[in-house]
Amino acid sequence: MGLIIGNRGLQGSPNLPYLQDTTYAGEDTYLQYVFLDRTMTPVMPLTIRVELDDLTNSQNMDGGPNTFNSAGATTTNYIYPAFSSGANPPWELQLTANVMQMTYPYEGSQICKLKVVWTAVDSVLGNPFTGVFENIIELVSTPTVSGSL
Numbered sequence: 029m030g031l032i033i034g035n036r037g038l039q040g041s042p043n044l045p046y047l048q049d050t051t052y053a054g055e056d057t058y059l060q061y062v063f064l065d066r067t068m069t070p071v072m073p074l075t076i077r078v079e080l081d082d083l084t085n086s087q088n089m090d091g092g093p094n095t096f097n098s099a100g101a102t103t104t105n106y107i108y109p110a111f112s113s114g115a116n117p118p119w120e121l122q123l124t125a126n127v128m129q130m131t132y133p134y135e136g137s138q139i140c141k142l143k144v145v146w147t148a149v150d151s152v153l154g155n156p157f158t159g160v161f162e163n164i165i166e167l168v169s170t171p172t173v174s175g176s177l
Contacts, residue, residue, distance in 0.1 A: 048163075048164045048165075048166070049163065049164070049165050049166070050165070050166040050168060051128065051165060051166075051167060051168070052167075052168050052170050053128060053129055053130045053133065053167050053168065053169050053170060054125045054128060054129060054170075055125055055128060056122055056123065056124055056125050056128070057122070057123040057128055057165065058120055058121070058122050058123075059120070059121045059123070059142070059163055060114070060118035060119065060120050060121075061114050061118060061119045061120075061121065061144070061161060062113065062114040062115060062118055062119070063113050063114050063119065063146060063148060063159065064113075064159075065148065065150045065151050065152070065157065066150065066152075066157070067151060067152055069151040069152075070113035070114065070115035071113055071148040071149065071150075071151055072111055072112060072113050072148065073098075073111050073146040073147060073148045073159075074098075074111075074146075074147045074148055074149065074156070075095065075096075075098075075146060075147045076095075076096040076111065076144060076145075076146045077092075077093045077094065077095050077096070077144075077145045077146070078090070078092060078093065078094050078096065078106070078121075078142060078143065078144050078145075079092035079093040079094065079142070079143050080092060080105075080123065080127060080140060080141070080142050081140065081141050081143075082131045082138050082139075082140055082167075083138075083139045083140065083141050084131070084135065084137075084138035084139050084140075085131045085132065085135075085138065087131050089127055089129075089131070089140065090105045090106075090127050091105075093145075094106070096108060096111075098110065098111045104124065104126050104127070105123065105124055105126060105127035106121065106122065106123060106124065106127070107121075107122040107124060108120070108121050108122065121144075123142070128167060130167060130169045133169045133171055134169070134171075135169065136168070136169055137166055137167060137168045137169060138166070138167050139164060139165075139166055139167075140164070140165040140166075140167050141162060141163070141164055141165070142162070142163040142165065143160065143161075143162050144160065144161040144162075144163075145158065145159075145160050146158070146159050146160075146161075147159075
């Protein structure tokens with residue numbers, strides 16, 4: 029079929045295996061996750077590592093990869109609760125306004141990727157396994173004339 033340029037859905041191509049979102053620069057962003065094994069059984073992660081990158085400019089945005097504390101934490105870039113399966117309610121990760129900044133505000137928008145790599149134990153065989161979530165976020169610049177906001 030070849031390389032798809034533009035909107036995949038309008039060209040009859042399948043959707044990609046990641047979530048897409050749009051948010052303003054300097055705004056907190058909330059993402060919810062449910063951690064499932066191969067049988068779709070909720071499992072509690074043993075480790076979670078994240079990295080936020082500006083794909084438009086090939087820049088790392090959060091100094092990552094970052095390893096999360098299983099007890100939960102509040103940091104400059106992320107706020108998250110103790111690890112849980114996320115079955116009910118979903119496990120929520122907050123990307124703070126501090127990390128959601130444009131690399132070059134005059135660009136108008138930039139494409140960012142949050143990659144979440146986690147490990148857990150399979151509910152059937154008891155073997156450890158690794159899961160990956162990827163979120164594509166279009167970060168939109170909202171400049172003001174004064175530059176103060």
